[in-house]
Amino acid sequence: MSTMQLGTYLFYRLSQVTKTVFGVPGDFNLNLLEHVYNFDESQIKWCGNANELNAGYAADGYSRINKFGCFITTYGVGELSALNAVSGAFAENAPVLHIVGTSSMLAKRGACPLNQIHHLIPPKKTYEAPDHKVYEKLAEPFSIHTESLSDENLEKIQDQIDSVIESIFCHMKPGYLFIPSNLPDAEIPVDLNKQLNFDFITKLRVDPHATSEMVSLTLKRIYSSRNPGFIVDQFMRFDLEKLNLFLEKFNFYCYNTTTARGFADESLPNFHGVFNNELSTNGTLEILDQNDFILHLGTNINEVSYFVGGSTPLDKKDVIFIGKDYAQVGTNGHIITGINCHVFFEELLQRMNSKTMPKVKTRKSTALYNNGYTVDDDSKTVTQANLSQVVSAQLRENDVIINEMCSFMFEMPNIKYSKGCQFVGQPFYGSIGYALPATLGASLAIKDYKKSGRVILFQGDGSAQMTLQELASYIRFEIDPIIFMLNNSGYSVERVIKGPTRSYNDIIVDWDWCNILSVFGDRNGDRSTSYKVEKLGELKNVLTKRLDYSDGKIKMVEIILDRMDVPFGFKKLIGAN
Amino acid sequence: MSTMQLGTYLFYRLSQVTKTVFGVPGDFNLNLLEHVYNFDESQIKWCGNANELNAGYAADGYSRINKFGCFITTYGVGELSALNAVSGAFAENAPVLHIVGTSSMLAKRGACPLNQIHHLIPPKKTYEAPDHKVYEKLAEPFSIHTESLSDENLEKIQDQIDSVIESIFCHMKPGYLFIPSNLPDAEIPVDLNKQLNFDFITKLRVDPHATSEMVSLTLKRIYSSRNPGFIVDQFMRFDLEKLNLFLEKFNFYCYNTTTARGFADESLPNFHGVFNNELSTNGTLEILDQNDFILHLGTNINEVSYFVGGSTPLDKKDVIFIGKDYAQVGTNGHIITGINCHVFFEELLQRMNSKTMPKVKTRKSTALYNNGYTVDDDSKTVTQANLSQVVSAQLRENDVIINEMCSFMFEMPNIKYSKGCQFVGQPFYGSIGYALPATLGASLAIKDYKKSGRVILFQGDGSAQMTLQELASYIRFEIDPIIFMLNNSGYSVERVIKGPTRSYNDIIVDWDWCNILSVFGDRNGDRSTSYKVEKLGELKNVLTKRLDYSDGKIKMVEIILDRMDVPFGFKKLIGAN
Incomplete structure (x- = not known):
C-alpha cells in the first residue's frame, strides 16, 4: 500500500479507460481539475466544453466509440444542466461517468439555519438548514452506481472510485461520483497493484445455472434448425469480434436493429438488413421469414427499436431473446432473470459443437436500401x-x-x-x-x-x-x-x-x-x-x-x-x- | 358553470398574469400549444426558444419584471434540460410556472413490461415496467406547488390550474403543472366568474396573532428610536409603491441589499447605498452606524446577499428581521414562524401613528459608488x-x-x-x-x-x-x-x-x-x-x-x-x- 492524492489517483485510474475528460470548470471542482495536470496529455487530458449539457453529450459520444466516457461539472448549477445528457446515456445504454464537485465537508457539517451557500438551493421554509445532498438524490434513476466520497473513510476511496468505473463499464449505463470540493488534495491509501475488474458475472449478478440452461436450450434449437437467424441488438455492444467470427464461420443470416447498426458486420454476405419490425429495411422481413429459429441477442426492446405498436413477425417465430439481465423464449414467454447476453454468448461459444451446426447456403441479399425510391437526376433538388x-x-x-x-x-x-x-x-x-x-x-x-x-x-x-x-x-x-x-x-x-x-x-x-x-x-x-x-x-x-x-x-x-x-x-x- | 377545453382554459387563465409563454415544442406538448392560437397575440402568445434551459431562464427574466413567468417543455428530454433554470428561479425567488407535456393517460395506464415509450427512461431491470412519473418526482425540491393533471377528476382541473398560479405568485417561487399529452382537448367544467385569489394570508399560512405581536413590537421600537434604518431585502418585492411612500414621508434612512436593488427608491435623498455587510457600498456602513434601530424587511439571508463569513454590524444593533415566513429579533434571536413581510408591512401601515414617528433630519448621502477608485483619463484601457x-x-x-x-x-x-x-x-x-x-x-x-x-x-x-x-x-x-x-x-x-x-x-x-x-x-x-x-x-x-x-x-x-x-x-x- 502507498498513498496518493485523491484527485491524482482518480485521473490515474481514469487514464486506464479514457484519454479525455470533458466538462466545465466551477469553484467546487477547481481543486479536482488541478490534478489532471499531473499527467501528460497523451495519458489523459481536459476538454473544456461550452456548457454542461454539451459536456454530457460529448462524453456520451466518446463512450460510443471508446466504451467509456467521463465528464466533470460543478455543484447544482453544473450538474443539473447535464442531467438530461445523463438520462439520455442511461436510456441509450452509454457508459458515462459524471463526476460532480460538491460543497466541502466543512460546509456539509457546518450547515446551520440561515447559512446558505451559493449554488445550493435553499429549503422551502426559509429559516431551515439547506440539504447539501439535495442534488445527489436526483441522480438515482439515472445512475447504475453512485459513490459519494467523504473524508470519513479515506481507506475506502480507492474501492469507491474503482467500483463505479467497473459498474459503468459492465452495465453500459451512467454512474455518478460526488467529490466534496476540499477532498481532491487529501492523501488516500492506494494499492497500485490492484487492477480494475470487469467481471460481468459478479458485477451484473448473473445466475450461472439459469445461463447454462438457456445455452443448452438455445444450442438444441440451433442444432435442430435448418436455417437459424441472428438479430443483434444494442446490449451486444462488446465481443463484436467474436460475434462476427461466429457469424462468418457458420454463414447464418444476420440482422442488426436500428440501435445496433454495425454490430454484425454489415458487409458480410449473410447480413440481410436492419430489423425494426414493420420499419425494417425493405425486403428484410421476407428474408427473415425463411429463418426457422431466431436468436435475438442483446435484446433492448422499446417503442422505437422494436416499433412497438406495429406488428412483429417474431410473434409467429421460434425465437429466443437474450437481454442484459433476462432471457425470454417466444415473444410471450415468461421472463427468466439473471441471464446476460455477453456471459451467455461466451458460454455458447465454448460449448457449441461446430460439427452439429446446420449448414446454411449463402443467399444473395435482397434487402433494398432504398425503400423503392426512384433514382432522381442531378437537376432535382435534394430530398x-x-x-x-x-x-x-x-x-x-x-x-x-x-x-x-x-x-x-x-x-x-x-x-x-x-x-x-x-x-x-x-x-x-x-x-x-x-x-x-x-x-x-x-x-x-x-x-x-x-x-x-x-x-x-x-x-x-x-x-x-x-x-x-x-x-x-x-x-x-x-x-x-x-x-x-x-x-x-x-x-x-x-x-x-x-x-x-x-x-x-x-x-x-x-x-x-x-x-x-x-x-x-x-x-x-x-x-x-x-x-x-x-x-x-x-x-x-x-x-x-x-x-x-x-x-x-x-x-x-x-x-x-x-x-x-x-x-x-x-x-x-x-x-x- | 360552463365547459371549456383544458388547453384553452389554461391559456385563458395565464393571459391574466402573463402575455408571453416561452418554451420549446415537442410531441408531448403539441396538443397543448395548439390552444394558444385561440387567443389574439395581444392577449397571450408563444415565444419559441432555442432550447429548454434558455426557455426557463427567459421565463425567469420575464417574471422579474412582470411578477409571473411561464414556459412549456416536453416529457423528459425537455423538462430535464430546464431543471437548472427552475432551481435558479427557486433559489432567487422568481415566480415561474413550468408546464410539462407528459405521456398520455393511455400510456400511463397501459405501461407493461417491455412497453417502453420514447423520451421515458427505462428502469434499471430492463424487463420491468417504466415509471411514467419518474421525472415528476424530481421536481419536488424545486417546486412550491405541483399539480399533475389527470382525466380522473376533470371537475378538479380548474382549481388545480388556478391554485398553482396563485401559489407561485404569493410564494415568489416556481411551480409545476404536468399535463398528459392527450388532455389539452378534454372539455372541463369551469366557473368563469371565479377570480384568481392572491391572498397571502391563506396561501402562505400566515399566523395573524404572531404577526400582530411582531407589528406591535416593531412599532414600539420605531417610536422609541431617534433614527430608525430600513434595510430592504429580496422578499419585499411587492408593494414597493407603498414602501416608498412610507420611506419618503418619514425620511428614514434606507438601504437595499444586492438582490433588492431598486426596491427602496435609490434616488430618494434618504437612500444610503447597498447593504451587504463588509461588501456594502463604500461609506454605507458608517451611515448605518447612526441608526439606533433597524428593520430588515423581506429578509433573505444567504452567503452572497449577506456576505456570510464576514462580520456584520447588525450583531451589535437593535434589529428586527421580517422574512417570507419568519421573524427574528436580533441576529441571534429565536425564529418566530408564520410571519410574512408583506402581511406584516400592510398591518404596520394600518396601525402606525404618524404623529409618534421619530423626526429624522435629512443627511446628505456620503455613500461613495466608486470604492475609492481613481478617475482614469480617456486614453486608459477599460477596466x-x-x-x-x-x-x-x-x-x-x-x-x-x-x-x-x-x-x-x-x-x-x-x-x-x-x-x-x-x-x-x-x-x-x-x-x-x-x-x-x-x-x-x-x-x-x-x-x-x-x-x-x-x-x-x-x-x-x-x-x-x-x-x-x-x-x-x-x-x-x-x-x-x-x-x-x-x-x-x-x-x-x-x-x-x-x-x-x-x-x-x-x-x-x-x-x-x-x-x-x-x-x-x-x-x-x-x-x-x-x-x-x-x-x-x-x-x-x-x-x-x-x-x-x-x-x-x-x-x-x-x-x-x-x-x-x-x-x-x-x-x-x-x-x-
Whole structure:
C-alpha cells in the first residue's frame, strides 16, 4: 500500500479507460481539475466544453466509440444542466461517468439555519438548514452506481472510485461520483497493484445455472434448425469480434436493429438488413421469414427499436431473446432473470459443437436500401430520399455515422453501411441537440485512440440550435467531421405530427450556417470549409470532387430541404400519409 | 358553470398574469400549444426558444419584471434540460410556472413490461415496467406547488390550474403543472366568474396573532428610536409603491441589499447605498452606524446577499428581521414562524401613528459608488473599475440592469442606480448563462406591458458561451437591449480563485462577438449595431454619441478587458489580494 492524492489517483485510474475528460470548470471542482495536470496529455487530458449539457453529450459520444466516457461539472448549477445528457446515456445504454464537485465537508457539517451557500438551493421554509445532498438524490434513476466520497473513510476511496468505473463499464449505463470540493488534495491509501475488474458475472449478478440452461436450450434449437437467424441488438455492444467470427464461420443470416447498426458486420454476405419490425429495411422481413429459429441477442426492446405498436413477425417465430439481465423464449414467454447476453454468448461459444451446426447456403441479399425510391437526376433538388441514396453510395469502411434526432433519423434503415461503420445517436431517448456535441466526443475518441474512419454528422437545423456553441470546440480541439446541416427552417418532425404552419415549429429562417464557424473562432477559414447545396448534382459534386477528406478541416455542407419533406418511414411510424 | 377545453382554459387563465409563454415544442406538448392560437397575440402568445434551459431562464427574466413567468417543455428530454433554470428561479425567488407535456393517460395506464415509450427512461431491470412519473418526482425540491393533471377528476382541473398560479405568485417561487399529452382537448367544467385569489394570508399560512405581536413590537421600537434604518431585502418585492411612500414621508434612512436593488427608491435623498455587510457600498456602513434601530424587511439571508463569513454590524444593533415566513429579533434571536413581510408591512401601515414617528433630519448621502477608485483619463484601457464609473454616469430612469454571474457582478454595489432602475441576476445561485436568455424575457415583459426603460446586459464571454443561441431570439422577437460583452477570454472569476494560467479557464479566444448577430439571423445588419472598444474614451464615445437608444436595434458593445482584471469586491470576497 502507498498513498496518493485523491484527485491524482482518480485521473490515474481514469487514464486506464479514457484519454479525455470533458466538462466545465466551477469553484467546487477547481481543486479536482488541478490534478489532471499531473499527467501528460497523451495519458489523459481536459476538454473544456461550452456548457454542461454539451459536456454530457460529448462524453456520451466518446463512450460510443471508446466504451467509456467521463465528464466533470460543478455543484447544482453544473450538474443539473447535464442531467438530461445523463438520462439520455442511461436510456441509450452509454457508459458515462459524471463526476460532480460538491460543497466541502466543512460546509456539509457546518450547515446551520440561515447559512446558505451559493449554488445550493435553499429549503422551502426559509429559516431551515439547506440539504447539501439535495442534488445527489436526483441522480438515482439515472445512475447504475453512485459513490459519494467523504473524508470519513479515506481507506475506502480507492474501492469507491474503482467500483463505479467497473459498474459503468459492465452495465453500459451512467454512474455518478460526488467529490466534496476540499477532498481532491487529501492523501488516500492506494494499492497500485490492484487492477480494475470487469467481471460481468459478479458485477451484473448473473445466475450461472439459469445461463447454462438457456445455452443448452438455445444450442438444441440451433442444432435442430435448418436455417437459424441472428438479430443483434444494442446490449451486444462488446465481443463484436467474436460475434462476427461466429457469424462468418457458420454463414447464418444476420440482422442488426436500428440501435445496433454495425454490430454484425454489415458487409458480410449473410447480413440481410436492419430489423425494426414493420420499419425494417425493405425486403428484410421476407428474408427473415425463411429463418426457422431466431436468436435475438442483446435484446433492448422499446417503442422505437422494436416499433412497438406495429406488428412483429417474431410473434409467429421460434425465437429466443437474450437481454442484459433476462432471457425470454417466444415473444410471450415468461421472463427468466439473471441471464446476460455477453456471459451467455461466451458460454455458447465454448460449448457449441461446430460439427452439429446446420449448414446454411449463402443467399444473395435482397434487402433494398432504398425503400423503392426512384433514382432522381442531378437537376432535382435534394430530398431526404435521394440524400439517403447518395450517402449509401459514399460511405467508406469504418465511417462513424452520427444522427441527430431529426427527420433524417427515420431514413437510417435505408442507408447501407460499409464494413466497420458505426452508428451514434439517440433514436429512442430522442433528445434533440445530442448529436452536435456527441460528434465532438466521438471525433476525439477516434483521434485519441488513433482509429481510422471519418465522422459524419447528420444534423437538423431545428436541433442544431439547441447546442450549437459546441461548434467552437470543434475548432479548438481540432477535429474534422463532415456536417450535413439539413436546413428545413425548423421542426419538420413536429410539423408532420401537428401544426404544419404553426409558428411554434419555425425557427429563425436565416441562420447563416456557412459562415457560423468563422464567428465561432475560425476567423481566417483555416479550420473549416463550408458549402451550401440545393440540387442533387451539387451535392454529389461537393462530396466527390470538392471536399478533401484528409485536410483535417471541418466540412460543413448545408443542404436546403423542403419544409415538409420527411422520410417515408417517419410517416409510417406516426400513421400519417 | 360552463365547459371549456383544458388547453384553452389554461391559456385563458395565464393571459391574466402573463402575455408571453416561452418554451420549446415537442410531441408531448403539441396538443397543448395548439390552444394558444385561440387567443389574439395581444392577449397571450408563444415565444419559441432555442432550447429548454434558455426557455426557463427567459421565463425567469420575464417574471422579474412582470411578477409571473411561464414556459412549456416536453416529457423528459425537455423538462430535464430546464431543471437548472427552475432551481435558479427557486433559489432567487422568481415566480415561474413550468408546464410539462407528459405521456398520455393511455400510456400511463397501459405501461407493461417491455412497453417502453420514447423520451421515458427505462428502469434499471430492463424487463420491468417504466415509471411514467419518474421525472415528476424530481421536481419536488424545486417546486412550491405541483399539480399533475389527470382525466380522473376533470371537475378538479380548474382549481388545480388556478391554485398553482396563485401559489407561485404569493410564494415568489416556481411551480409545476404536468399535463398528459392527450388532455389539452378534454372539455372541463369551469366557473368563469371565479377570480384568481392572491391572498397571502391563506396561501402562505400566515399566523395573524404572531404577526400582530411582531407589528406591535416593531412599532414600539420605531417610536422609541431617534433614527430608525430600513434595510430592504429580496422578499419585499411587492408593494414597493407603498414602501416608498412610507420611506419618503418619514425620511428614514434606507438601504437595499444586492438582490433588492431598486426596491427602496435609490434616488430618494434618504437612500444610503447597498447593504451587504463588509461588501456594502463604500461609506454605507458608517451611515448605518447612526441608526439606533433597524428593520430588515423581506429578509433573505444567504452567503452572497449577506456576505456570510464576514462580520456584520447588525450583531451589535437593535434589529428586527421580517422574512417570507419568519421573524427574528436580533441576529441571534429565536425564529418566530408564520410571519410574512408583506402581511406584516400592510398591518404596520394600518396601525402606525404618524404623529409618534421619530423626526429624522435629512443627511446628505456620503455613500461613495466608486470604492475609492481613481478617475482614469480617456486614453486608459477599460477596466472593471472605470467601467462601473461610466455606467453609473450613464444610467437613466427605469433602466433594467441585467448582470451575468461574471466578475463584473461584484462591481454592482459600486453602481449608482437612477430612480426606477431594476436589477435582474442570480447573485446567489450563480448559474452562468442565465443572463443572456433572461434578457430576452425581461425585454419582452417590458415590451408586452409597454413599460419604459432600457434593458442593459452585462455579459462575460465565458458565460455567454453557455446560452448564446438565444441571441437569435433577440432578432426574431425584435427586442433592443444594450449588451456589454466583457471579453476577457475566459473564466476570470475562476482564474482568480485557482488556476490563473490553466487551460480549463480558457475559452476559444477568437469569438467574433461583433459579427455573431449577422450569422444568427441579422444578415443585413437591420436589427443590430456592434462596436468593439478597448479604451475608456472609445467606450464613452460609443455610449454618448454613436448609439441611438431609440433605433429599436440590438446594441452589442464588446469591451476588451485584461484576463486577470476582477473587481476589488470579488477579491475581498475570496480573500485574495
